[in-house]
Amino acid sequence: MDDRYELTDLLSRLGLWLDDKSFDEGRALFTEDAEAHTLGGIAKGVDALVAQARRNHTVPTQHFITGPLIDVDGDSATIAANLLVVFAHEGAPRLLGERYELEAARTESGWRISRVQARPIWEVSNV
Secondary structure (H helix, E strand, C coil): CHHHHHHHHHHHHHHHHHHHCCHHHHHHCEEEEEEEEECCEEEECHHHHHHHHHHHCCCCEEEEEEEEEEEEECCEEEEEEEEEEEECCCCCCEEEEEEEEEEEEEECCEEEEEEEEEEEEEEECCC
């Protein structure tokens, strides 16, 4: 159960990292060779992933990550979760409903995300 708790915490810290724009702390969340496949593009390597997050999160955001389903297999894990993201643009908010599919690896420093796949389900702009 400790692994599931740590992985749920890691997932929550991912949303907070994006919302707080604390991009310099990316190595506390991701492996060095982490990949991200999102609406914002594909990034390979923690530095490219951080740069992509910084580029795509310039307005205030709020990430709601719910219902994590976690499977642990030794030192690797998969996490599936629902994601609702609000981008607070000046004119009107943009809302995205997505499904997160993450992979994580146990490192000497604890669990880190090694892959992010965000699958869009719906979007509402100019609400």
